[in-house]
Amino acid sequence: MATERYNAPERETYWQAVWESGKLFAASNTDTRPKCYVLEMFPYPSGRIHMGHVRNYAMGDVFARTKRAKGFNVLHPMGWDAFGMPAENAAIERKVAPGEWTHENIATMRRQLRSMGLSLDWAREFATCDVSYYRHQQRLFLDFLAKGIAYRKSSKVNWDPVDNTVLANEQVIDGRGWRSGAPVEQRELTQWFFAITRYSDELLDALGTLDKWPEKVRLMQANWIGRSEGMLVRWAVDPKSAPKGVTEVEVYTTRPDTLFGASFLAVAPDHPLAKAASARNPELAAFCDDCRRMGTSVTELETTEKRGFDTGVRVVHPLDPTWQVPVYVANFVLMEYGTGAIFGCPSGDQRDLDFARKYDLPVVPVVMPADGDAATFAIGDVAYDGGGVMINSRFLDGMTTTAAFDEVARRLEASKVGTRKVQFRLRDWGISRQRYWGCPIPVIHCATCGVVPVPLKDLPVELPDDATFDAPGNPLDRHPTWKHVACPTCGAAARRETDTMDTFVDSSWYYARFTAPDAATPTDLKAAAYWLPVDQYIGGIEHAILHLLYSRFFTRALADTGHLALSNQAREPFGALFTQGMVTHETYKSADGRWLLPEDVTISGEGDARAAVETASGTPAVIGAIEKMSKSKKNLVDPDDIIAQYGADCARWFVLSDSPPERDFIWTEGGVASSGRFIQRLSRYIDQIAALAGVADKPDIVTAEAVALRKASHRAVDGVASAIEGLRFNVAVAQVYDYANALQTALAKAADGQAAPDLMWSLREAGRYLLQMISPMMPHLAEDGWARLGYNTLIANEPWPTVDQALLVDDTITVAVQVNGKRRDELTIARTAGPAEIEAAALKLDAVIRALEGRTPKKVIVVPQRIVNVVV
């Protein structure tokens, strides 16, 4: 029987059109089935889909299709995270308007995503650069402003003096702007902020409820929020040494127990005391200026010497009025954390110790390990920052560090010079960007009225479409007319805010907008309450902190401004999170050091003998490391090419196979070809089954072949379902391969057309089950095979097959038999056999008798249906 080769690309286009016209994947906001919201992180429209997208969206689609088959009302939407700097860079480099560039990219990528056959509800699609989206974001901003969640403050920023813009910390490389190369300045600028720190405690505590999030991500967020418990302690300034207007210094410490080890205070160069003291000491003023010029890059921080300058100010120890310590300005104290002032305990902190040695300050050990000897314990070049027992600390001596902490806290609070204080590392979120291609911040600056919110009736504040990009700086700021408006309050000439919002704001609430993308308000309370939280969110680990933390904050801010009606227990946007690994590929370089595309390289040999030549010229090439696919290293494979050659099912199947989804996936040409062959193989099996003579009624299943096949069918369906449920797609793929092998055996038995009726019937069932278990992963082949088997429904609409539990267990089972933990033989016995029966049978095995060497077993461990261990 000759079967035709399955033309995947052609059939896939056909079935995509069938799904499309049937609106199969449209989600209803009113449905009695249980809901399931499946979401993958929406893409930035950079130009074309890459394999990382294919992997991400294939995973989400398998999950969504499986949930659909299992009877859920599934919401699986797609949109575009469309604001951002690359569009402006394209405008500068290619003279194309950012909006135009973005929309062209969206059109390309939408077509590419459609060719993957994803079960998406395209009716809900939007781009964050659509006025119909960002107008609502402006409304949210105004509501945040009214509640104090959005506010303006002056803060230090990285300023690029050539490009005339603020740079994020990530955009400052070795102290220089990443585009201009100019040394970055620290500038004090008034910027817009979101008060994420208002939710610090809640964001930290609620991490404990996110049990379907990766532990790693929860930990990273916990560290980022950085809660620490300590005390604020006020040190009175000795009036004789006090600069003008300074009477005390407040420090923050997490180790009040070490207070008797204090030998100095250090304040940040921008601390009020530093400024006041500078006024009377030009040398100190110069030192502070020097510190301010210091860069903030990682390498600089690591190499910069710890330096200090004695202010001449002396402060009084809070536990001993007769004891004074000097106050230094130090370049390592941050004004942004705590109070901008610390007390230094050299024996308990390495940095303080280094500082004390350098400036010849006392080093008094106050804590020693619990098993230490107070008489001999000393501090050399290494500080002891652990817990233990207090020494040299007067009334604290002999206490544990924990008890000493409490005792000091009690005394300082009683004398009103200290208070317990929880401190967070998390800072408020600065959202101002001096950029064109973002959501305009809807406020107006009036000389008399101050900052005036744009009235709701005047929303949206639309971006002008005639901005110019031929000069550095913010195009909105230099636009001839856009920023000039009348003050909404007094009518006088006023100025629009020309900053736009950080693009992370756009992606902080899109998942809520998807639940009602056409609502006249930012959210539809009913729709959002029905769909949220997202039941399964899938995306890259690179968003572990920023996007995922911002979204968690936004959900709470939306609830507090009446845009979400959620109970306090459900203020989380993403119930379950999965972070998938990257797609990687081998890299190739020509002899003269140019990166080469995989398609331009021919590989020969294997193992250590593998060698590459540049196909066109025949010159030898170098095979490099396996790295994340990137344009710069040219180790890219274009999904379009793969889909055109092998089909979407093949691309989907391949990226789901082999590697566990959370790990990196290595793309190989051989691997994709092999997936393609497997699709042809399944297609042949379907044709063979379709050609079988039908059996009208279900016969008794009696022959060994039929029984074995049915067991394999039901077990595979069961195994695939649970693997997908656990997002273990590589295991699901392996189950299908395994099942295909079983099916092949059964088909071989029926090849002569003389098979028993029960096998014929079981093969028909097998064909049906095969298609259903592959339908989430290879939806097109499943649909095509379904039609070939003669069904006139769509498999995409079919419920997940039911599993006959009786077929999942065997009457006889095989248990391993060990002697002293070493496997010697195995025993096949009735599943119902009791421990005594199993033990007796095991002891009769030749291999066991031989291994016993005549000894009498001391003990026999029998775990029914698992193992027997004979101990001698």
Added chain:
RNA sequence: GCGGACGUGGUGGAACGGUAGACACACAGGACUUAAAAUCCUGAGUUCGAAAGAGCGUGUGGGUUCGAGUCCCACCGUCCGCACCA
């Protein structure tokens, strides 16, 4: 420096504390073919052995257990996150 994850054949990887290496890739041998492709069959952790079989095997060293890839401790290596955070 702090925190975390990972380490299994030639390769990607399976394995509720219970027969390690499922499944796939690559490889080798065979069948079909004039030939190739495609397809099908067979083999394979490693050492010794003709075979039956036996020894050794999940980074290293200890521990818990009748039994450890899995749990605990230490170390080595790789990767990731944070980092003058008081």
